[in-house]
Amino acid sequence: MGWLKPTTRLHDGRVSWEGHRRELKIYREAFEGKFLDSTEAFYAKKAATWITTDNVSEYIEHVNSSLDLEKQNGKHFLEDSTTKLSIERIVNKLVTCHAVYLVDAETGCDFMLDGLRITQLHNMYRAFKHDAESLVLVVNKMIEYIKKKGLVIIEDK
Numbered sequence: 001m002g003w004l005k006p007t008t009r010l011h012d013g014r015v016s017w018e019g020h021r022r023e024l025k026i027y028r029e030a031f032e033g034k035f036l037d038s039t040e041a042f043y044a045k046k047a048a049t050w051i052t053t054d055n056v057s058e059y060i061e062h063v064n065s066s067l068d069l070e071k072q073n074g075k076h077f078l079e080d081s082t083t084k085l086s087i088e089r090i091v092n093k094l095v096t097c098h099a100v101y102l103v104d105a106e107t108g109c110d111f112m113l114d115g116l117r118i119t120q121l122h123n124m125y126r127a128f129k130h131d132a133e134s135l136v137l138v139v140n141k142m143i144e145y146i147k148k149k150g151l152v153i154i155e156d157k
Contacts, residue, residue: 024079032082039070039086043093051098055107057120063094063127091130099134109141 043066050059070090074083095102102124103109112120128135 027079032079032085035078035082036085036089040089040093043090047094047098051101056102056105056111057107057117057123059098059102060120060123060127064123066090066094067127067130087130095127095134096131099128099131099137103137103141109138110145113141113145 046062046066050062054062067087067090070086071083074080074086078086101108105111109121109124111117112124124138125135128138
């Protein structure tokens with residue numbers, strides 16, 4: 001069996017296998033699962049390195065760059081459903097598995113909020129928005145921060 005080629009390109013450059021049931025079946029059976037597993041293993045390894053060598057902001061930059069790259073690559077080389085599954089697995093390995101640490105770390109949410117590091121908070125939101133449970137951790141930190149600042153204001157009057 002030679003390389004399978006999608007025979008339809010949509011106007012925005014995305015690949016479509018629709019209408020090519022045989023090729024799509026082979027794509028799913030011979031490629032998709034192995035691709036998803038290797039993608040997941042690759043990002044698990046990257047996460048293990050980044051989490052030990054980078055501060056939270058740098059780690060989050062890696063996450064967002066990786067997600068952007070994988071979305072772009074998926075648009076050109078993968079079936080839409082595979083891209084979606086790939087992003088879900090990447091988010092799991094890069095965000096979900098490390099969310100508590102990233103939020104609570106010395107350079108995490110409190111550091112960003114106290115220093116009004118809006119760009120870093122925005123980047124954290126971009127990464128965490130893909131996982132509702134992880135995003136709740138950030139929201140809870142923001143609620144704590146607002147309450148703490150509000151109490152300071154009230155006590156100063």
